[in-house]
Amino acid sequence: MNSDRYRLTLVGxxxxxxxxWRESETVARRKFSAWVGHGDRPGAQITLIDEETDSALAQWPDSQ
Structure with missing residues (x-):
């Protein structure tokens, strides 16, 4: 498994x-949840991307 498969990005x-970047999707999703707790800045956006399939697994806020 590629060690940088799951990418988290916080945009402000x-x-x-x-x-x-995380190797494990489970760990990446935990980090995503933790980052959402810190994403209360105006205009903050958080995404979790699977680099192997180039698909968004999660994003916050949901209405993007």
């Missing part, structure tokens, strides 16, 4: 402010 003010 239209720019990526924090990124992280």
């Amino acid at each position: 003010d239209g720019r990526p402010t924090l990124q992280g």
Whole structure:
């Protein structure tokens, strides 16, 4: 398994402010949930992407 398969990105003010890659989807989803707790800044967006399939697994807020 590719060690950077699952990518988390926190965007603030239209720019990526924090990124992280995880090997495990389970760990990546836990990190996603933790980041949502810190995403209360105006304009914050958080995405979890599977780099292997190029698909979005989760995004916050949901209405993007």
